[in-house]
Amino acid sequence: MKILVVDDSKLARLFLIKTLKELEPGAEILEAENGLIAVELFKTEKPSAVFLDLTMPVMDGYEALKEIIKIDPNAQVVIVSADIQAQAQSTVLESGAKMMIPKPINSEKMLSILQQLSI
Amino acid sequence: MQQNGFTDDHLDMLRELMNIAMGNATASIADLLEAFGKMHIPQILISDMEGLASYIQQTISIDQRNYVTKQLFGGMFSGEFLFVISEESALHLGHHLYDVDNPSDGDILDAVIELTNILSATMISRLTEELNTKVQFFVPSTELINGNALISQEDIMNYHRIIIISTQMEFEHQNINGHIFILTKDGMIESLKALIDRKLEELYA
Numbered sequence: 001m002k003i004l005v006v007d008d009s010k011l012a013r014l015f016l017i018k019t020l021k022e023l024e025p026g027a028e029i030l031e032a033e034n035g036l037i038a039v040e041l042f043k044t045e046k047p048s049a050v051f052l053d054l055t056m057p058v059m060d061g062y063e064a065l066k067e068i069i070k071i072d073p074n075a076q077v078v079i080v081s082a083d084i085q086a087q088a089q090s091t092v093l094e095s096g097a098k099m100m101i102p103k104p105i106n107s108e109k110m111l112s113i114l115q116q117l118s119i
Numbered sequence: 120m121q122q123n124g125f126t127d128d129h130l131d132m133l134r135e136l137m138n139i140a141m142g143n144a145t146a147s148i149a150d151l152l153e154a155f156g157k158m159h160i161p162q163i164l165i166s167d168m169e170g171l172a173s174y175i176q177q178t179i180s181i182d183q184r185n186y187v188t189k190q191l192f193g194g195m196f197s198g199e200f201l202f203v204i205s206e207e208s209a210l211h212l213g214h215h216l217y218d219v220d221n222p223s224d225g226d227i228l229d230a231v232i233e234l235t236n237i238l239s240a241t242m243i244s245r246l247t248e249e250l251n252t253k254v255q256f257f258v259p260s261t262e263l264i265n266g267n268a269l270i271s272q273e274d275i276m277n278y279h280r281i282i283i284i285s286t287q288m289e290f291e292h293q294n295i296n297g298h299i300f301i302l303t304k305d306g307m308i309e310s311l312k313a314l315i316d317r318k319l320e321e322l323y324a
Contacts (some may be wrong), residue, residue, distance in 0.1 A: 008160070009135040011128065042208055055138065055158045082142030087155040104140050104249070 001043055001119060002006065004030045006038040007053040007080070012103070016051055016080065018038045021055050035064025042075070048119040052097075054081040054088065062091065069096035076117045080105055124308075129315050130163050133284065137319075139159040140245040141286050141299075147241045148234065152215060154290045161286040163307070171281055178285065179203050179298050181266025186228070188235040188261040192243055194254035195310050198282075198303030200239040204231060204296075211294045232261050238288065238299065246301075246310065250314040280305055 003020060007013045010033075017029050030045055032038035035052075036059040042050065050068060052063035061079060068075050079092045079100040089100045098117060101109060125133075138161055145156040164174060179185060204212070213222030213230045222230070223278050240256065247254050284301040303311060320323045 009138075011130050011131045011319075011322060012135050017324070055160055057160060082139040083158045084142050084146045085149045085155060086146075087149070103135075103142070 001026070001049075002028045002030060004032060004038060004041055004045065004047040004049040004050045006032045006035065006050065006056070006061070007054075008033050008056040012053065016072055016105060016110075019105060019107050021053075022107060023111055023114060035059030035061060035067070038064050039067040039071075043071060046072075049076040049078065049117055051080050054079060054083050054092070055065050062095070065092060065095050065097055078113055078117070124312060125165055128319055131314060132176070132315050132318055133311075134161050134163050136246055136285065137163070137242075137301075138140040139249060143245045144237045144238050144241040145288065146230060147237050148288065148290075150293070151234070151237065152290055152293060154286045154293050155217075157288065157289045159287040159290060161284060164283040164285075166281055166283060168281070171302070172202075173282060174283055174285070175269060175300075178207070178265050181268075181269075183207070184263055185269065186231045186261055186263050186264050188231060188267050190239050190257050190259035191257040192239075192254045193257070194247065196247055196250060196254060196303065196314060197307050197310075198301055200235075200243060200259075201237055201300040201302065202231075202235040203269065203298045204234075208295050208297060215293050215295065228261060232259065234297075234321070235259060235261070237273055242299070248269075249318070250311075251317065252314060280308060282311065283307055 001065060005016050013031050013084055020027060020029060029042055030047060030063060032066050034056045039095050052061045053104055077097045079097045080103055082103045084102045092100050143162060145158060149156050185203050186209045188202045189199055207229050209227050212234060213227035216230045217226050243254060282303050286299050287295040287296060288299060
């Protein structure tokens, strides 16, 4: 299983990857530091799930989500963001994200996410 | 690369924690304004006083008058929270919150103070919660001054070595935006570094 982790913060990516590896030791984890790289990786690597931040340089998560959903309308995209506004959540869910989780994420939350995703 | 003993990891961690803190603050203000706020990537800079003056000059409109609210906070992480909002944005804020065409100066001032209280309490509390520490807040003060006066004020100029954590609050459709600076200095920089080190140790464990 391939999982794509997208965040401009190296430590935020590291934290997510560490949590993912604990729960899915066999997963191949791909990383991207902005939305543009994420979209390119999504096209070429076809990951089973994407963990996507919203506030990023170059291309933000809103735009990247739209591009990913254009490529695969059934993409399993989880938004992991510090933006906890209700409107941010409704926007990403309308754009095709499967769920939105506030940062920081812990093992318990991650387990629940992985159980809910169709991967 | 190191800035005054801060590695890229320290700066990245601080930026990420600030992002989480700002997310909480933006959500609280969005509830108050019944609006949607755009999130910006926080900037972290370790600097001397000249650097601060130059940074503020580049960030805010120094030619126009701004409401500047300052609030000190103390604890293992202590410093000063500064919220700068232009007179025009503050007018829009007063108009939006009081639902009147021409809010009085008193209404505008109240609106700015209320907004700043929510911002500082939410941001600093969340930031310190993530750093596993606590802070005490002191009474804030607000005044309407021009940008040049902000830079030259004696209390701000007191800083020697300084961490500037800055971000922007932006409610585009309401024409309300302001700049947030968290300033911490000298000995506190070491305390902050120690707190971040603890977070990094947890991460790399």
